[in-house]
Amino acid sequence: MQLKEKHCVPCRGGVPPMSIEEAQEYLKEIAGWELLEGKKLVKEFKFAQYLEGVAFARRVGELAELEGHHPNIHIFYKKVRIEIWTHKVDGLTESDFILAAKIDDLTPQYPSLEGKGADCAVRRAGTMESPDGVWPGVYARYREYLPTIADEHIVTLLEGGTPLVRAYGLERQCGLSCALYLKCEGANPTGSFKDRGMTVAISQAKQASARAVICASTGNTAASAAAYAARAGMKAFVIVPEGQIALGKLAGSMIYGAQVIQIQGNFDQALQIVRAIAAEYPVTVVNSINPHRIEGQKTAAFEVCDALGQAPDYHALPVGNAGNITAYWRGYSEYFAAKKIAKRPVMLGFQAEGAAPLVLGHPVENPKTVATAIKIGNPASWQGAVRARDESGGLITTVSDAEILEAYKLIAQCEGIFCEPASAAAVAGVLKLARQDYFNPGSIVVCTLTGHGLKDPDTALMTTPMEPISTRAVLQEVLQAMGL
Numbered sequence: 001m002q003l004k005e006k007h008c009v010p011c012r013g014g015v016p017p018m019s020i021e022e023a024q025e026y027l028k029e030i031a032g033w034e035l036l037e038g039k040k041l042v043k044e045f046k047f048a049q050y051l052e053g054v055a056f057a058r059r060v061g062e063l064a065e066l067e068g069h070h071p072n073i074h075i076f077y078k079k080v081r082i083e084i085w086t087h088k089v090d091g092l093t094e095s096d097f098i099l100a101a102k103i104d105d106l107t108p109q110y111p112s113l114e115g116k117g118a119d120c121a122v123r124r125a126g127t128m129e130s131p132d133g134v135w136p137g138v139y140a141r142y143r144e145y146l147p148t149i150a151d152e153h154i155v156t157l158l159e160g161g162t163p164l165v166r167a168y169g170l171e172r173q174c175g176l177s178c179a180l181y182l183k184c185e186g187a188n189p190t191g192s193f194k195d196r197g198m199t200v201a202i203s204q205a206k207q208a209s210a211r212a213v214i215c216a217s218t219g220n221t222a223a224s225a226a227a228y229a230a231r232a233g234m235k236a237f238v239i240v241p242e243g244q245i246a247l248g249k250l251a252g253s254m255i256y257g258a259q260v261i262q263i264q265g266n267f268d269q270a271l272q273i274v275r276a277i278a279a280e281y282p283v284t285v286v287n288s289i290n291p292h293r294i295e296g297q298k299t300a301a302f303e304v305c306d307a308l309g310q311a312p313d314y315h316a317l318p319v320g321n322a323g324n325i326t327a328y329w330r331g332y333s334e335y336f337a338a339k340k341i342a343k344r345p346v347m348l349g350f351q352a353e354g355a356a357p358l359v360l361g362h363p364v365e366n367p368k369t370v371a372t373a374i375k376i377g378n379p380a381s382w383q384g385a386v387r388a389r390d391e392s393g394g395l396i397t398t399v400s401d402a403e404i405l406e407a408y409k410l411i412a413q414c415e416g417i418f419c420e421p422a423s424a425a426a427v428a429g430v431l432k433l434a435r436q437d438y439f440n441p442g443s444i445v446v447c448t449l450t451g452h453g454l455k456d457p458d459t460a461l462m463t464t465p466m467e468p469i470s471t472r473a474v475l476q477e478v479l480q481a482m483g484l
């Protein structure tokens with residue numbers, strides 16, 4: 001099929017228009033585009049990894065939108081097929097060729113990421129390994145690594161399988177030379193990572209015929225325990241520091257039907273009381289001193305490795321009661337022992353300056369921080385955290401409340417991800433270390449965003465620089481408020 005002369009003026013990167021013959025030569029022989037029936041330009045792009053292709057397809061989509069074009073973009077495994085259809089009924093036009101050339105110009109931005117992990121959001125990691133393609137929850141997905149529990153006792157809300165999102169915006173904004181990924185644990189059923197441990201702890205409690213569970217909490221454990229207990233038909237008692245837990249966590253605990261007891265004291269005192277009650281009464285503790293909690297939480301490390309196809313170089317976490325850093329290290333260590341990964345990451349833990357017992361090396365009697373989730377002065381899993389730090393060659397250090405809130409805003413505004421302040425501590429810490437040139441360029445760094453920002457609307461409203469503008473319901477006033 002010959003091109004129609006009047007419609008064909010391909011130009012590439014300022015190269016002058018070509019003749020029809022040159023255009024065909026360029027398209028087919030050089031650029032590799034196939035011309036079908038004079039109406040369609042088709043080219044297939046191959047990638048070393050599926051996710052690279054996805055990233056490329058997304059960029060092509062953005063570019064096409066800018067050009068006012070609507071090519072068909074088909075994503076296959078490690079291959080993307082682009083079909084540019086003519087705008088006109090009687091043949092391809094200049095804009096079609098220009099788009100083809102611009103797409104070609106994009107490809108050098110997608111060098112092979114082989115060995116560098118996934119390149120974009122990885123939603124519901126591991127889904128493809130489930131026979132029916134449905135995420136089955138962490139117990140069913142990672143059963144072989146978890147304590148044996150009979151199927152009929154499994155209590156699940158299909159937790160886990162959370163997104164691992166590449167933080168391009170933060171990388172750009174902060175001039176990072178490494179690949180930063182965010183493991184968005186706020187996407188769990190009750191809005192925090194606690195659900196991973198809770199499914200295992202509550203299932204185990206059910207298997208042991210427990211009727212009631214109890215925990216001390218800065219809020220997230222309480223909400224998670226309340227939800228899973230409700231599902232299991234058990235009574236939940238949650239002991240929280242009065243006036244010091246975020247609104248959404250209290251609301252969750254109450255609506256799931258837990259008996260909430262607020263003490264005029266802090267988390268550490270609440271945990272002491274819980275231990276004392278459990279020693280005397282038939283109620284199962286579901287804090288992370290319950291080993292099943294740690295077992296469940298380690299699955300997040302498995303998901304990170306499954307999504308990246310390898311372990312990251314560094315893994316950063318906020319540290320409060322220290323169960324989570326202990327759990328991740330166990331997860332990475334078990335995957336390493338099972339030869340699923342070739343090495344384990346360096347573990348980085350971050351505590352708030354006013355609540356940093358692990359950094360100081362002694363308990364803090366009166367912990368203080370805006371990040372109420374990690375306002376803890378005497379972590380129960382102290383030894384686990386120290387082991388994770390030392391065995392991985394990592395560190396546990398502090399970030400200030402100001403640094404936490406700065407990162408909290410940046411994550412929301414650069415990435416569109418709303419996490420709670422404690423979660424932002426990990427990103428604040430990574431940004432601080434990056435400024436000190438701590439990371440080798442090209443490293444893969446994963447930060448766990450432990451809980452959803454909607455848990456703590458008060459801090460969000462307090463921190464945002466903008467006030468809503470109030471107007472009457474009148475078009476002119478709204479336009480004025482928009483600055484139009």
Ligand code: F0G
Pocket residue numbers: 192194216217218219220221222288318319320321322323324325373374420422423450451
């Ligand atoms: N981030 C969030 C959002 C948390 O809720 C917690 C702990 C942490 C980080 C720290 O994890 O304790 O395993 O070191 N929250 C517990 C609770 C204490 O009661 O909800 P950790």
